[in-house]
Amino acid sequence: MAAATYKQTASAAQITNGLHTMEDKLVDLRPMIRLGLTLTEHVDQNTLGKMLSELNTLFYLLQDKVDACATTNAAMFRADYAAAARAKQ
Numbered sequence: 001m002a003a004a005t006y007k008q009t010a011s012a013a014q015i016t017n018g019l020h021t022m023e024d025k026l027v028d029l030r031p032m033i034r035l036g037l038t039l040t041e042h043v044d045q046n047t048l049g050k051m052l053s054e055l056n057t058l059f060y061l062l063q064d065k066v067d068a069c070a071t072t073n074a075a076m077f078r079a080d081y082a083a084a085a086r087a088k089q
Helices: 002-042 044-050 052-088
Strands: none
Touching: 002 052, 044 052
C-alpha cells in the first residue's frame, strides 16, 4: 500500500513539475512573439532586411521553446497515463 501511495505521489509531482516547466516556457514565448510581431509591423523593408539574422535567431528560440513545451506535455501525459494504469490495478 505504501509503495502505491509513493508511486501516486511521484506521479502527481511529475505532473505538477511538468505544469510549472510548461508555464515557464509559455511565459517566455509571449514576449518573444510580441517582439516579433512589433518588429515586423513597425519596421520598414530596408531595416527588416538588415535584421534578418536577428529574426532567424528569434524564430529558432521560439522553436526551441515550443519543442520544450511539447516534450513537457508528453512527459506529463506519460505520468498521467502511468498513474491511471496503476489505479486500475
